[in-house]
Amino acid sequence: MASSASVRVRFAPSPTGYLHVGGARTALFNWLFARKTRGQFILRIEDTDRERSTDEHTRVILDGLTWLGITWDEGPYFQGAYADRHRADAERLLAEGQAYRCFCTKEEIDARRAEAEAAGTAFRYDRRCFRLSAAEVAARLESGLPFTIRFLVPDQEVAWDDAVHGRISFQSQDFDDFVILRSDGSAIYNLAVVSDDIDMRITHVIRGDDHVSNTPKQILLYRALGQPTPVFAHVPMILGTDGKKLSKRHGATAVGDYQDQGIFPAAMRNFLALLGWSPGGDREILPEREMIELFSLEGIQSKAAVFDTAKLEWMNGEYLSATPATELRPAVERELGRLGVATGGRDLLPIIDSVKSRARTILQLAERVAVRLDSRRVRRDDKADQLLRKMGDRFDASVALAHRTLEPIDASRWTPPVLLDQLKAAAEAHSLKLGDLLQPVRVVLTGSTVSEPVNELLAVVGRDESLRRLSGWNGARE
């Protein structure tokens, strides 16, 4: 690929909220495409909506991208810094007769729009200000009337070959002469975007499907400005489980929410990549390198995708299982600190290894480590309560028997094989099924009916603490 054709893409969020998973995925596709083509990925913050934009939002978005491992080659640029260029472009269009001043006020337009709606017809600006004579315009300017600049939409077909949808075409008469410059001299989105994308020499515009209706307007602006159009790729929306656009009422929609839930950035990235994109085969778990290698705009799905949390969690579990305990330890330590659980100098590695395969998130993992370290974290769940009710006195008898059996085993022999042997012998001697002896031990030690094998669990919790928990069992049934 010639260097003159070098790919330049951008992610251009407006800092009016947190980093939405849809935005994150758009950013990811841009980033993947840039890496794949050895192009540049540019970050541009579209902060022209002064009312809603905040520095805090900008920071959250940057942090979110960084967390996901999405790095940018240029920027962040702030759109607000280019207001002069935007205005100059609008004025140039005005000077060339490709745009005109409109003295209609917002209120007048709103009223006419409401009227049209009431009549059940489509509202389109009627160009009344375009028909103003030069003298009339001069007179209004003279009297200091505020005005917007409207783009004079030429009557023509506007079509492009979308990289994900194929050919999309519009008739320009279906939309009206849209405003490009507000009466306060600031640019409207469509102009600002085109002006910036031209200035930043963007070659591929990869963005959400909700922008396809903007695209013909922007193409017209490129043409009016005498510039070639970039390649457009419109990626499908992300929906909630009810098929509606994903929003807060669907639960977690911010990247930060998943970070807080203990989801791995790599898992999130993998999951997001596969939401609306497929490498073409049966691959599910894709390391970064392969993801980049396999990525293509053609592989992007043209239909909206439902965000399935269950699959995200499964995928996170896959990443968790594949991560060595040593790498998990810092995060677990951090979480234990947050829970106020002291490690007491214990080596966390064996504990982590022991609970790792059954956990799906770092939070779950840390919680289970905490239970094994600190008896205060033991909380009986519903299934444990059920078992308790079902077994009645036999439960207490088993706990007592387990304690009697284990108590004589000294610390040096407190190992999984020995523990299992002793417990088996005890169960046999009392004609108990092994499970009837072990399940109560599991419940007393963890509060749960699910854990690693009980002999391993005893080893992980340790001799003294295990015996303490067993002897401390008082048969409490709430």
Place this chain on the structure above:
RNA sequence: GGCGCUAUCGUCUAGGGGACUAGGACGGGGCCCUCUCAAGGCCCAAACACGGGUUCGAAUCCCGUUAGCGCUACCA
């Protein structure tokens, strides 16, 4: 309302005229292992929206219908 986009298991998807008895993954169900399963192994159910074309042949191409979604601002 107008314009646009979209339509394969519940969900994410493979497929791009014959390789389709439509494949994989999540979730669901079952069996095995076993002291437990939210671990592991094996298995099962589950989809081409509908109607017309084109073609020897359509999940795949075309048209229409229906449905869903998006846009329709001096928001981005």
